[in-house]
Amino acid sequence: MAAHPKTSSTTRRKNDPESVQADILAVAMREFSEKGLSGARIDEIAEKTRASKRMIYYYFKDKETLYLHTLEAAYQKVRLQEAELDLDHLAPLEALSRLVRFTFRHHVQNPDFIRLVMIENIHHGRYLAQSALIQSLNAGVIDVLTSVYARGVAEGYFREGLDPRELHWLISALSFFNVSNQHTFSRIFDWQQAAPENQRKLEDHVAEMVLRYVRLDEANPQK
Amino acid sequence: MAAHPKTSSTTRRKNDPESVQADILAVAMREFSEKGLSGARIDEIAEKTRASKRMIYYYFKDKETLYLHTLEAAYQKVRLQEAELDLDHLAPLEALSRLVRFTFRHHVQNPDFIRLVMIENIHHGRYLAQSALIQSLNAGVIDVLTSVYARGVAEGYFREGLDPRELHWLISALSFFNVSNQHTFSRIFDWQQAAPENQRKLEDHVAEMVLRYVRLDEANPQK
DNA sequence: GACTGAACGTACCATTTCGTACATTGTTTT
DNA sequence: AAAACAATGTACGAAATGGTACGTTCAGTC
Numbered sequence: 001m002a003a004h005p006k007t008s009s010t011t012r013r014k015n016d017p018e019s020v021q022a023d024i025l026a027v028a029m030r031e032f033s034e035k036g037l038s039g040a041r042i043d044e045i046a047e048k049t050r051a052s053k054r055m056i057y058y059y060f061k062d063k064e065t066l067y068l069h070t071l072e073a074a075y076q077k078v079r080l081q082e083a084e085l086d087l088d089h090l091a092p093l094e095a096l097s098r099l100v101r102f103t104f105r106h107h108v109q110n111p112d113f114i115r116l117v118m119i120e121n122i123h124h125g126r127y128l129a130q131s132a133l134i135q136s137l138n139a140g141v142i143d144v145l146t147s148v149y150a151r152g153v154a155e156g157y158f159r160e161g162l163d164p165r166e167l168h169w170l171i172s173a174l175s176f177f178n179v180s181n182q183h184t185f186s187r188i189f190d191w192q193q194a195a196p197e198n199q200r201k202l203e204d205h206v207a208e209m210v211l212r213y214v215r216l217d218e219a220n221p222q223k
Numbered sequence: 224m225a226a227h228p229k230t231s232s233t234t235r236r237k238n239d240p241e242s243v244q245a246d247i248l249a250v251a252m253r254e255f256s257e258k259g260l261s262g263a264r265i266d267e268i269a270e271k272t273r274a275s276k277r278m279i280y281y282y283f284k285d286k287e288t289l290y291l292h293t294l295e296a297a298y299q300k301v302r303l304q305e306a307e308l309d310l311d312h313l314a315p316l317e318a319l320s321r322l323v324r325f326t327f328r329h330h331v332q333n334p335d336f337i338r339l340v341m342i343e344n345i346h347h348g349r350y351l352a353q354s355a356l357i358q359s360l361n362a363g364v365i366d367v368l369t370s371v372y373a374r375g376v377a378e379g380y381f382r383e384g385l386d387p388r389e390l391h392w393l394i395s396a397l398s399f400f401n402v403s404n405q406h407t408f409s410r411i412f413d414w415q416q417a418a419p420e421n422q423r424k425l426e427d428h429v430a431e432m433v434l435r436y437v438r439l440d441e442a443n444p445q446k
Numbered sequence: 447g448a449c450t451g452a453a454c455g456t457a458c459c460a461t462t463t464c465g466t467a468c469a470t471t472g473t474t475t476t
Numbered sequence: 477a478a479a480a481c482a483a484t485g486t487a488c489g490a491a492a493t494g495g496t497a498c499g500t501t502c503a504g505t506c
Binding site for chain 2: 492493494495496501502503
């Protein structure tokens with residue numbers, strides 16, 4: 001179709017480094033998130049890739065470096081999705097509720113990312129610590145929450161004295177656990193946690209929990 | 224020192240199977256929780272044991288079986304500690320608060336166990352599913368919470384309609400996340416989460432969060 | 447004290463797995 | 477078109493790793 005393979009910038013070349021690297025990263029993401037850093041096999045990643053094992057080492061030096069790049073790519077992808085959220089035009093209560101529900105669902109929709117974070121925690125965050133990129137990416141995540149909370153306090157809906165970072169911690173904890181511990185929790189308590197109706201319930205609970213925590217107690221104001 | 228090595232039941236024998244097995248399990252616990260199922264090395268476990276590699280296979284068949292036994296031992300140990308909690312003599316609000324704070328601290332004090340559960344979730348709970356022992360051990364964990372909640376509702380302190388299992392889920396989520404994601408959270412938000420004063424704050428937040436969620440709203444009763 | 451089965455040590459094997467040497471093809475620049 | 481560099485394929489090496497064969501010692505029994 002493309003008449004001029006030489007001039008077009010979107011040429012389908014025989015050598016296509018960028019797409020090869022992207023392909024490797026995509027496969028690595030699946031493998032690492034499924035089996036961990038030590039459990040994943042370079043040979044298996046190579047097999048599932050359009051490229052060969054040689055290419056993995058050519059572009060990513062070694063297994064650990066590939067893992068680090070995978071982690072960075074995962075964070076980038078997720079943070080990009082999060083940036084789409086726009087809450088400034090909503091009333092504080094509604095905005096906070098939306099934020100919580102968004103976070104909850106967002107975690108559910110990115111189980112691979114959650115698993116990578118679990119794995120990274122097993123490694124004591126050693127690789128994340130090496131990445132200035134990830135640090136900078138996440139710096140701004142709290143800003144949204146900070147502004148919503150500030151508005152809520154100013155307009156008299158939220159109680160004062162809460163730390164947005166700790167608030168974010170609470171929301172993250174509930175959303176993260178929902179994905180990370182699904183398997184053990186479901187099996188131990190014989191409860192189909194992943195079932196849609198239970199997920200809906202949990203989302204409601206989480207949202208209500210956060211709101212009750214932040215909302216000004218109507219009975220005795222400013223307590 | 225022991226004069227009659229043959230008759231004494233606490234004899235220090237040359238062959239001591241039980242202590243060998245216990246020793247292997249203890250080392251395996253440390254290694255598996257630190258490095259995961261695929262990351263842990265049988266040779267390394269053997270080295271750190273009083274016994275030899277031969278003994279590991281003699282008593283535990285293979286790596287996966289050893290891992291399963293380690294998981295079972297870990298659950299047993301933790302559930303035993305939990306059983307010490309006695310809340311029946313306390314008022315519902317106080318009892319619930321105690322339960323939450325106990326759970327929170329208990330998780331902090333058993334990081335190895337938390338890591339094992341994380342690892343088991345990475346493996347989709349495949350090994351836990353094989354263990355009837357663990358299933359039975361955990362069946363009763365919710366009972367304490369169920370009775371406290373029932374008393375709280377009956378005495379008019381708690382609102383109705385909450386599922387104790389879901390309540391347990393909330394408490395677990397907050398306590399678990401506090402340990403499981405310490406590393407990534409601390410590094411990303413440049414916050415010393417493990418610092419004693421921050422741990423105290425988080426424990427307070429978690430306790431208050433759960434109480435606010437369960438407590439009857441004084442402003443509009445039974446809503 | 448001989449016998450038997452459990453408990454244990456040593457050395458080793460087969461495979462897996464990360465990583466690389468070497469050769470080849472594609473692409474761009476001059 | 478020829479040189480120069482980037483991209484890729486194939487085959488292989490060396491170490492790590494799970495697991496076992498084989499032999500020995502210990503402890504209770506007849």
